[in-house]
Amino acid sequence: MTTADHTLEAKGHEEYDDRMLKLLQIIWGVGFLSPGGPQAVRDIVAGLDLREKSVLDIGCGLGGLDEVLAGEFGARVTGVDVAKLIAKLGRARVAASKLRDRIEIRLVEPGPLPFADASFDVVFGKDAWLHIPDKAAFFAEVFRVLKPGGIVTCGDWMKSPGPYSADMEYFFKMEGLTYHFVTLAEYGQLLHGAGFADVELQDITDRSRIEAREEHLRMKGELHGLLTRELGAEARDFFIEDWRSLTVVLDKGELRPARMRAKKAGLR
Numbered sequence: 001m002t003t004a005d006h007t008l009e010a011k012g013h014e015e016y017d018d019r020m021l022k023l024l025q026i027i028w029g030v031g032f033l034s035p036g037g038p039q040a041v042r043d044i045v046a047g048l049d050l051r052e053k054s055v056l057d058i059g060c061g062l063g064g065l066d067e068v069l070a071g072e073f074g075a076r077v078t079g080v081d082v083a084k085l086i087a088k089l090g091r092a093r094v095a096a097s098k099l100r101d102r103i104e105i106r107l108v109e110p111g112p113l114p115f116a117d118a119s120f121d122v123v124f125g126k127d128a129w130l131h132i133p134d135k136a137a138f139f140a141e142v143f144r145v146l147k148p149g150g151i152v153t154c155g156d157w158m159k160s161p162g163p164y165s166a167d168m169e170y171f172f173k174m175e176g177l178t179y180h181f182v183t184l185a186e187y188g189q190l191l192h193g194a195g196f197a198d199v200e201l202q203d204i205t206d207r208s209r210i211e212a213r214e215e216h217l218r219m220k221g222e223l224h225g226l227l228t229r230e231l232g233a234e235a236r237d238f239f240i241e242d243w244r245s246l247t248v249v250l251d252k253g254e255l256r257p258a259r260m261r262a263k264k265a266g267l268r
Helices: 018-028 037-044 064-071 084-095 135-145 166-175 184-193 205-220 224-231 233-251
Strands: 054-058 076-081 103-107 120-126 146-159 197-203 255-263
Touching (some): 018 084, 018 233, 037 120, 037 146, 064 076, 064 120, 076 084, 146 184, 166 233, 184 197, 184 255, 205 224, 205 233, 224 233
Parallel strands (some): 054 076, 076 103, 120 146
Antiparallel strands (some): 197 255
C-alpha cells in the first residue's frame, strides 16, 4: 500500500492471499493467522469462565482461535470474518472438527453486526480489529450485541504517539495490508466512549519483541527449507524481509501490541 493507505478504508477485504495464509500458519500453527497461536488465546481470556457462554469472535480467521475457545474453555462460539476466502476455509476446517457443533463461522459485511441486541456473553478479538477504520462505531456495535454484564476481551496492535517514521512506513509497504492504528490510550478512550466500564489495558510490546525476533531467526534457519518448498524462493525472501521490518518497529516501540478487556455494566 502507499504511505497514506493506512488512513483510508480498505478498498477490499481479500488482502490475505494464499501465500500469506500458508506463511502465517507455518509460523504460528495450523488455523492461526496472528501471533502467539493457542497460548495467545489463553492469555486473552485468562480468568474468564466461558463454559457454555456465547462468544462472538470478530475477525475469526481460519477458526483456530475458535477451536481453542470451544475445546479448552467450553464456549459456544460464533466466528465472523469479512474475507470470503478466509471464511470459506474456516468453515471447511470447522466442518471437519470434532468441535463443529460448538462453532459457527459466518461471512459478514463490514459495518453493523448482523445480531440482535444483547446476543452474546463475551466478544473476543485477536489482532483483527486493527483493520477497522471507524473504531468508535465498531465498539458501539460490540457494546450493543453484548448482554448486560458481558465482557469484551481482545488482543490488538497499537501505535506509539506521533507521526510514523520511515521505518514504520517501510513496514506498511512490506505488509501490504491496510492498518488503522491508534495508541493504547486512545483505545481505552474508545472503550469508555462506547459505554464500557472496568477498562483494563496491558502493553505486551516487550514480549512481542522477543517472539518476533525468534520467529525471524527461525525463518532464516530451521524453517528456511519449508518456506522455500511451500512459497518459493522469491516469496520466502520477501517474507523474511517483512519480518525483519517487523522486528525494527517493535524494537523502536512504534508498533505496540497490547491486550484490552472491559465490561458492559448490568446484570445478566
